[in-house]
Amino acid sequence: MVFVQKEIKLRPCRRGFHLVTSEIISQIPELRTIQKGVLHVFIKHTSASLTLNENAYPTVREDFENHFNEMVPEHAPYYGHDTEGSDDMPAHLKASILGSSVSIPVTDGRLNLGTWQGIYFCEHRNDGGARELVLTLSGEESGSSKWIK
Amino acid sequence: MVFVQKEIKLRPCRRGFHLVTSEIISQIPELRTIQKGVLHVFIKHTSASLTLNENAYPTVREDFENHFNEMVPEHAPYYGHDTEGSDDMPAHLKASILGSSVSIPVTDGRLNLGTWQGIYFCEHRNDGGARELVLTLSGEESGSSKWIK
Amino acid sequence: MVFVQKEIKLRPCRRGFHLVTSEIISQIPELRTIQKGVLHVFIKHTSASLTLNENAYPTVREDFENHFNEMVPEHAPYYGHDTEGSDDMPAHLKASILGSSVSIPVTDGRLNLGTWQGIYFCEHRNDGGARELVLTLSGEESGSSKWIK
Numbered sequence: 525m526v527f528v529q530k531e532i533k534l535r536p537c538r539r540g541f542h543l544v545t546s547e548i549i550s551q552i553p554e555l556r557t558i559q560k561g562v563l564h565v566f567i568k569h570t571s572a573s574l575t576l577n578e579n580a581y582p583t584v585r586e587d588f589e590n591h592f593n594e595m596v597p598e599h600a601p602y603y604g605h606d607t608e609g610s611d612d613m614p615a616h617l618k619a620s621i622l623g624s625s626v627s628i629p630v631t632d633g634r635l636n637l638g639t640w641q642g643i644y645f646c647e648h649r650n651d652g653g654a655r656e657l658v659l660t661l662s663g664e665e666s667g668s669s670k671w672i673k
Numbered sequence: 674m675v676f677v678q679k680e681i682k683l684r685p686c687r688r689g690f691h692l693v694t695s696e697i698i699s700q701i702p703e704l705r706t707i708q709k710g711v712l713h714v715f716i717k718h719t720s721a722s723l724t725l726n727e728n729a730y731p732t733v734r735e736d737f738e739n740h741f742n743e744m745v746p747e748h749a750p751y752y753g754h755d756t757e758g759s760d761d762m763p764a765h766l767k768a769s770i771l772g773s774s775v776s777i778p779v780t781d782g783r784l785n786l787g788t789w790q791g792i793y794f795c796e797h798r799n800d801g802g803a804r805e806l807v808l809t810l811s812g813e814e815s816g817s818s819k820w821i822k
Numbered sequence: 823m824v825f826v827q828k829e830i831k832l833r834p835c836r837r838g839f840h841l842v843t844s845e846i847i848s849q850i851p852e853l854r855t856i857q858k859g860v861l862h863v864f865i866k867h868t869s870a871s872l873t874l875n876e877n878a879y880p881t882v883r884e885d886f887e888n889h890f891n892e893m894v895p896e897h898a899p900y901y902g903h904d905t906e907g908s909d910d911m912p913a914h915l916k917a918s919i920l921g922s923s924v925s926i927p928v929t930d931g932r933l934n935l936g937t938w939q940g941i942y943f944c945e946h947r948n949d950g951g952a953r954e955l956v957l958t959l960s961g962e963e964s965g966s967s968k969w970i971k
Contacts, residue, residue, distance in 0.1 A: 525674045525676070525823045527823070527858050527859060527961055527962040528858075529858040529927065529929060531934075560676050560677075560678040560809065561676060561809070561811075562713055562809050562811070564860055564925055564927065566925070566926070566927050566934075567936075568934070568935065568936030568937075568939065569936050569938070569939070570874070570875045570876045570936070570938050570939055575769040575772075575773075576719070576769070576773045577719045577765055577768065577769050578719045578765055581754055583753040583754035584754050584762070584765055586753055586754075587751070587752050587753055587754050587762050587765075587766070588765075588766065588769070590749075590751040590752070590753070591745065591749065591751070591752075591766050594749070594751065595744065595745075595893065596889065596893075600888075600889065600892070602885070602888040602889070602892065603885050603888070603889075604881040604884055604885055604888070605879055605881035605882050605884075605885050613882070613885050616875055616876055616882055616885075616886075617885070617886065617889050619875065620873040620874070620875050620886070620920060620942075621770055621919055621920070622769060622770070623772060623873075623921060624873075624874045624924070624939070625924075625925055625926075626773070626774075627713055627715070627774050627776060627925060628715065628774075629678065629713065629715050629807040629809050631678060631807070636680075636715075636717070636807050637717065638716075638717030638718050638719070638805065639717075640718070640719050641717065641718070641719055641773070644769075656936065658927040658929070658934050660858065660859070660860050660927050662811065662859075662860070662960065663676055664676040674823045674825070709825050709826075709827040709958065710825060710958070710960075711862055711958050711960070724918040724921075724922075725868070725918070725922045726868045726914055726917065726918050727868045727914055730903055732902040732903035733903050733911070733914055735902055735903075736900070736901050736902055736903050736911050736914075736915070737914075737915065737918070739898075739900040739901070739902070740894065740898065740900070740901075740915050743898070743900065744893065744894075770919055771918060771919070772921060775922070775923075776862055776864070776923050776925060777864070777923075778827065778862065778864050778956040778958050780827060780956070785829075785864075785866070785956050786866065787865075787866030787867050787868070787954065788866075789867070789868050790866065790867070790868055790922070793918075811960065812825055813825040
């Protein structure tokens with residue numbers, strides 16, 4: 525049984541939905557030693573979030589931005605918290621709707637994602653800056669070296 | 674400490690919200706050996722999802738379908754990704770709003786759910802086909818046979 | 823490797839979003855012995871939920887209530903499940919949108935939250951009563967006493 529934990533930084537991204545699967549995998553090479561387990565990916569912010577979705581068409585990620593801007597609008601008449609910019613309160617709401625972590629099974633040294641699944645980093649602020657993540661990998665190591673690919 | 678992992682398939686379901694608690698429990702009999710732990714249930718798709726909600730009235734699950742169809746409509750004028758059918762882009766959005774996994778505490782050999790909680794499989798496509806799940810159970814085994822009910 | 827599990831009750835709260843970070847931490851002093859791990863916080867109900875968001879301004883939590891009441895209205899014409907009060911079906915929907923658990927990394931004996939992150943208990947019913955949570959802490963203990971702060 526192992527527990528591996530790392531804190532990493534994501535480069536600043538423009539507001540929107542961004543694929544970060546390979547960036548995350550590259551930061552935790554210990555994945556390859558785990559036969560079965562779970563990777564927990566956590567974002568230490570309240571105006572950005574993480575989710576899993578389609579890793580192929582950029583139009584899907586654009587439509588995520590379009591839809592979330594409709595469903596959680598700026599300048600809603602019922603917002604009382606408006607001192608940090610019109611993108612701030614919607615960013616908090618979007619972050620909780622999508623969530624601040626994803627948990628992904630690890631099998632035979634790899635993330636056990638479906639063919640079309642990728643990790644989205646969701647930047648809800650106009651200028652969010654670099655964002656901090658905590659990766660926690662738990663699982664059972666393989667007894668043999670065959671998992672070290 | 675144990676880590677048990679299984680890949681299972683759910684039978685094809687019509688678009689909507691479906692109770693799958695007993696189907697999932699029956700696929701992982703090792704649950705009965707765990708005194709305290711967590712079961713992670715993960716769906717390997719981007720147009721179907723998992724959530725926990727009311728296990729009693731079918732009208733609740735029907736209203737989930739009704740509400741999500743309002744909150745995430747087909748044919749929204751701002752969708753750019755429309756080549757895979759009008760149910761496709763809403764399915765991706767619904768999947769991320771609800772999430773691709775649920776984590777449930779395991780106590781004394783059982784899922785430690787509330788009286789009214791059940792696992793919903795949420796099929797967001799009109800013809801989603803069979804869907805693949807990964808179950809990962811981690812926890813501490815009981816030292817005695819009393820947990821083997 | 824340790825697995826610690828506790829069932830706790832939250833005092834009844836009025837409908838709305840409530841900060842419960844310190845209440846939860848105080849219920850699981852074993853946190854201080856964990857060098858790296860994850861705390862899973864689970865709510866055993868289908869009309870209340872948990873999320874992480876801004877721990878500073880009360881107006882943020884008020885706007886959560888305002889926005890969720892718009893996005894998931896009472897008396898929607900498409901609800902079929904209306905026998906338990908007009909706040910019941912929206913409560914179920916809000917609970918699944920926000921989720922029934924949060925998982926938080928634990929590092930050096932503390933929850934590894936961002937500066938502005940806190941745990942929200944989200945009461946979606948008008949009279950929800952006391953709510954039950956299950957806390958499951960898993961991780962690696964420190965070999966030394968320096969973690970016992």
